Amino acid sequence: TTFSASSEADVLLKFKSSLDDEKNALANWNGGSPCIGDQANWIGVLCTNGSVWGLQLENMGLEGEIDVNTLLGLPSLRTLSFMNNNFDGPMPEIKKLEALKSLFLSYNRFSGEIPANAFEGMSYLKKLHLAGNQFKGAIPSSLTQLPRLLELSLEGNQFTGQVPEFEQHDLLLLNVSNNQLDGPIPASLANMNSSSFSGNKGLCGGPLSPCTPASSPEKKSSSSSTTMMIFAIVAGVLFLITLILLILCLRRQSHTSQSIEAPPPSNLQKKASFKEEGHFRHGSPDHSSNGKKAENFKLSFVREDREKFDLQDLLKASAEILGSGCFGSSYKAALFTGPAMVVKRFRQMNNVGREEFQEHMRRLGRLRHPNLLPLVAYYYRKEEKLLVSDYVENGSLAVYLHSNHARGKPALDWPTRLKVVKGVAKGLAYLYNELPSLIAPHGHLKSSNVLLTESFEPLVTDYGLIPVINQENAQDLMVAYKSPEYLQNKRITKKTDIWSLGILILEILTGKFPANFLQQGQQGSDQDDLATWVRLVAGEADQWPAEVFDKEMRAKSGSEGEMLRLLKIGLRCCEGDVEKRWDMKEVVEKIEEVREKDTDDEFYSSYASESDVRSSRGLSDEISYTIPI
Numbered sequence: 001t002t003f004s005a006s007s008e009a010d011v012l013l014k015f016k017s018s019l020d021d022e023k024n025a026l027a028n029w030n031g032g033s034p035c036i037g038d039q040a041n042w043i044g045v046l047c048t049n050g051s052v053w054g055l056q057l058e059n060m061g062l063e064g065e066i067d068v069n070t071l072l073g074l075p076s077l078r079t080l081s082f083m084n085n086n087f088d089g090p091m092p093e094i095k096k097l098e099a100l101k102s103l104f105l106s107y108n109r110f111s112g113e114i115p116a117n118a119f120e121g122m123s124y125l126k127k128l129h130l131a132g133n134q135f136k137g138a139i140p141s142s143l144t145q146l147p148r149l150l151e152l153s154l155e156g157n158q159f160t161g162q163v164p165e166f167e168q169h170d171l172l173l174l175n176v177s178n179n180q181l182d183g184p185i186p187a188s189l190a191n192m193n194s195s196s197f198s199g200n201k202g203l204c205g206g207p208l209s210p211c212t213p214a215s216s217p218e219k220k221s222s223s224s225s226t227t228m229m230i231f232a233i234v235a236g237v238l239f240l241i242t243l244i245l246l247i248l249c250l251r252r253q254s255h256t257s258q259s260i261e262a263p264p265p266s267n268l269q270k271k272a273s274f275k276e277e278g279h280f281r282h283g284s285p286d287h288s289s290n291g292k293k294a295e296n297f298k299l300s301f302v303r304e305d306r307e308k309f310d311l312q313d314l315l316k317a318s319a320e321i322l323g324s325g326c327f328g329s330s331y332k333a334a335l336f337t338g339p340a341m342v343v344k345r346f347r348q349m350n351n352v353g354r355e356e357f358q359e360h361m362r363r364l365g366r367l368r369h370p371n372l373l374p375l376v377a378y379y380y381r382k383e384e385k386l387l388v389s390d391y392v393e394n395g396s397l398a399v400y401l402h403s404n405h406a407r408g409k410p411a412l413d414w415p416t417r418l419k420v421v422k423g424v425a426k427g428l429a430y431l432y433n434e435l436p437s438l439i440a441p442h443g444h445l446k447s448s449n450v451l452l453t454e455s456f457e458p459l460v461t462d463y464g465l466i467p468v469i470n471q472e473n474a475q476d477l478m479v480a481y482k483s484p485e486y487l488q489n490k491r492i493t494k495k496t497d498i499w500s501l502g503i504l505i506l507e508i509l510t511g512k513f514p515a516n517f518l519q520q521g522q523q524g525s526d527q528d529d530l531a532t533w534v535r536l537v538a539g540e541a542d543q544w545p546a547e548v549f550d551k552e553m554r555a556k557s558g559s560e561g562e563m564l565r566l567l568k569i570g571l572r573c574c575e576g577d578v579e580k581r582w583d584m585k586e587v588v589e590k591i592e593e594v595r596e597k598d599t600d601d602e603f604y605s606s607y608a609s610e611s612d613v614r615s616s617r618g619l620s621d622e623i624s625y626t627i628p629i
């Protein structure tokens, strides 16, 4: 049976009706066909031949029910991603979608046990990502029966029991770290990296330390009753202490809850022609009665060369939310006569007083480089700060790398990706020169902080903020604090930004989202990042590591050597040992040496196909394709 486009539209609309789309992210799911040929007309929909083959509804603040039965009406559906939303409740009954090849549910709030047979019969499933939820109980045994499984990411849940045997599998990626698993690691997984298992107190064997009699669950259960009693007493005392601390904490909170849960509405809110009250959960325009004087809305400009305006000027036109990051939301607001601006709201910025803040903003305002997005103005209030910069029409690199399908735009090709890397490296080198007093002059380099001009020149943003960010929050918020040196030694160095650049390069080349590989805010090793995955996959390939590169990246034939060279640079930047890691100067030099191949050969699109790409490509012999690990 062929399904007409209109019936797929109906299916999707029915699917949407059970979702809770508070941010109205799926606003353009209204009329027409979701797909026109291979192009998506609706956001988050992936299309092939006029049919829906995937849904990529990520970072949209979605909640509600994932109505699997309705999705059965999409016969070409092969991939589903609901990563980074707010879905909760039990694992959806996904096995009904027998033809599914990949499922990404990481970083939601799913909970409860997953039935042992939850994945039974899913003979096409290759990738299953459930990281960062609250699943508990045993790892479902049906996973071991999936004939095509390649990637299994279960980290950051509360799975208990033993790691099952994956005998018939050639898993490329396995991560069960940060759960509550115990017992020996099965022999079939013994050659996996230790980071795949770290953060489970009871696991042993394989790449971890050898199992001792005490680590065997059977032995544990036969412990003498005296040990049990001592344990019970200690647990009881601990429970009491926790209870007392909790009560004290609650008391303290009740004193401060005014400021935590309902801070006074900001001037921005009060003035808000912003209609999205939901986005200002902590206050609404209704509370704006205590009108303040206009001078309170005054922006402080850090550049002389810009026309001055006030917050009111910005807010006369309606504002549009661009997205919510770690610190708060960013809004696009248009001046009446003049360009659109972006106002980014920061809450965790009370590290320094007004004077010092002002001085630092002025320092940032003096920076000028073709690859830096200039800071234009700021607004200071004790509780929150607003930073104002130009709106960049083309949006962020993150969107180009991870949602291009949804936007119906072609994926970035190799020359463009190389140009972006070169520009970012230059911007970073400039920051290193101009802000020598900062340990990590950028501190927050990631793909959503790289904006693209019309000609795809990168503009780096959110730089130089480490000195003004609250130190107690920085660990949860900023990229520099996810580096191996911080996770291991609580140390940030002059080379920490190089690590972020390395991860960014690998993200650009692989098309993979680095946060999926990071241990979310947990103390851990440096082994869990995207670089580890690249080393693992590329190291196992004895030829050109096709699996590593983004399949969507188009390039002229013969570019492989240069692509590989950049991949190796990315890996050198991610070197866990800071001493061995390249410094800024070295990295920029190496990146500059990478050239885009200058021939008129036809474009090939072999990365777009899932079939074996090696045969379709003329590999030149002089290049070594193996990655030294």
Ligand SMILES: Nc1ncnc2c1ncn2[C@@H]1O[C@H](COP(=O)(O)OP(=O)(O)OP(=O)(O)O)[C@@H](O)[C@H]1O
Binding pocket: 322, 323, 324, 325, 326, 327, 328, 329, 330, 342, 344, 373, 389, 390, 391, 392, 393, 395, 396, 397, 398, 448, 449, 451, 461, 462, 477
């Ligand atoms: N000046 C700008 N022009 C166009 N888009 C922007 C601009 N600044 C930010 N954006 C986009 O708006 C969205 C939200 O950005 P924001 O900076 O608030 O969060 P983030 O970068 O995702 O996370 P973080 O808060 O950690 O920096 C992102 O997709 C970002 O790329």
